Amino acid sequence: MNVPSDLRYTRTHEWARLDGGVLTVGITDFAQHQLSDLTYVELPKVGDEVGAGDEVAVVESVKAASDIYAPCGGVITEVNAALPDRPDLINRDPYGEGWIFKVRPASADEFDALIEPDEYEELLPGSEG
């Protein structure tokens, strides 16, 4: 599983990238692989105020629905408007075109509190088959 070294992670398999004081958030390669083909994405609204750990988005696969949690508290500044028509972008490019939303953290410390890549990798089950 691909776990880029320049990102931070959550125990619920979101990733976050800090850029200009804003966090871009998506789900990890592990998460998209577990969910398999995504068929539906519900996005948060720009301007929504969210708390760390809030359910802010939903992704569905053929088989199941799964909540996406805010990695930190703050205000939603942007959402990936391509996803409702192309949920498969998350499967194809989870760390790039498959980003889900951007959030401006309430405090700068919130990014540092997220999980480091090597620690996230340890949370993952051993590689399948």
Place this chain on the structure above:
Amino acid sequence: MKQTPLHDAHRQLGARMAPFGGWDMPIQYEGILQEHEDTRRRATVFDTCHMGEFALSGPGAQADLERLLTQSVATIPAGRCRYGFLLRDDGGVLDDLTCYRFGPDRFMLVVNAGTLDRDREWIRSHLSSGTRFADTSEATAKLDVQGPLSRQAMEKAFQTPMPDLPYFGFAETPLAGVPCLVSRTGYTGEWGYELYFPADRAREFWDRLLAVGVKPAGLGARDTLRLEMGYPLYGHELTEDRTPAGASRGKYIDLTKDFIGGAAVAREIEGGTTALLAGLRLESRRAARAHDRVMKDGRAVGEVTSGSLAPSLGVAVALAYVAAPLAEVGTALAVESRGNLLPAAVTALPFYTEGTARRKTGA
């Protein structure tokens, strides 16, 4: 957990495996959506070795089956098969199954994996003394080749012309020198075959099909394909808790004959079936799921039994038991799913109307 003779083949292909009916089965290989589309447009092969086969023979076999099954057995011609239900005395559905007729006194039943043991005991306990019964499930491999290009694929894989068969017709034909039962049936709505043959040849048949470009498809695609056709899945639409009257709306049930559970089914139909299985078309790709409540004007009026995106339609669909007066096509309902109220309209089945299953030739 039980493994089919193709378990190693699935592992080698990197299939995602999961338990189904007591078996470790492939859910997907490359992906459910791709496998679904490959089946609708080309041809795919499904490992269905987990399903059960029973052989029945003897002068009393027809009468025994007539008493056990909801469909008319006497009117099945040799070389044809017919779908129907196995019921308890109270009409509860023990299984849905297909009855094959080889001749006046020889039959095969094809049953679901999860219900096989119970079916076998139930059937054996209701046979007359002269009827021979054998559970041939272990010795029998089953592969489903499904899709409009199935015939071409089979002829290329086995280097022999396939017999001309009507829908729900079958023939005993050697393939690669092996005695094989070729049935023009399936669970996808597409033109195709169900193949029954000796279990020790499963890998050879599988490899022959993959070698000519037939893609493997897993139970994930099998489920979305059957859902688009409105076909019931035992354990979801059909259970011991209901008679088949609401799911079948009288089809596959011959009330002119005497069969186990028949009185209960007749009573329910005469009294007006209270809940009917209905097709629901949602408004977006967001899916309703099994056990979600169906709502009308704030009132619960039913329950979803299966739901997902219909990949061929680009919109979510569901099967649901709905209070009979609201089960008419066009009725506006809603499904309560994970805290959301999703608008849904009762729709005629099948949801997907382009299936090739009944065409003279697939392609």
